[in-house]
Amino acid sequence: MLQPKIIDVHPLPDYKLLLLFETGEKKIFDVSPYLRGAWYEKLKVASVFQTVHVSGSTVAWADGQDIAPHELYDNSTPV
Numbered sequence: 839m840l841q842p843k844i845i846d847v848h849p850l851p852d853y854k855l856l857l858l859f860e861t862g863e864k865k866i867f868d869v870s871p872y873l874r875g876a877w878y879e880k881l882k883v884a885s886v887f888q889t890v891h892v893s894g895s896t897v898a899w900a901d902g903q904d905i906a907p908h909e910l911y912d913n914s915t916p917v
Contacts, residue, residue, distance in 0.1 A: 841911035847897045849890050853881070855897065857914060865914035869905070878903055 846858040853870040869887075872878045880901050881887045889900035898904040 841895075841907050843895055844892055844897060844907070844910065847890055847892055849888050853887065855890060855910075856917070857897070857910060859911070864917045865911070866917055867905075867910050867914040872905065 842859040842861045842863065844857055845860050848856040850856055850866070853868065853873060855867045855869060857865045857867055859865070869881060873882055881899060881903060886899060886901060890897050891899075893904065896904050896907045896910065
């Protein structure tokens with residue numbers, strides 16, 4: 839099943855993202871479990887984490903990190 843498209847993202851404290859989907863759903867996604875290893879560890883720097891933006895069907899950061907769309911939808915909490 840295809841997940842709804844993300845149309846907006848806002849960084850929140852504690853490495854969380856507020857996601858807005860095309861369906862009108864708002865969800866919170868916790869990025870902290872991903873902050874291991876050299877690639878994602880860069881996101882621990884607040885100025886880097888703040889660069890999150892919608893990129894195609896997912897979100898991405900200025901250094902190129904991204905998270906699979908199905909993980910963002912399936913592993914987030916409705917608000």
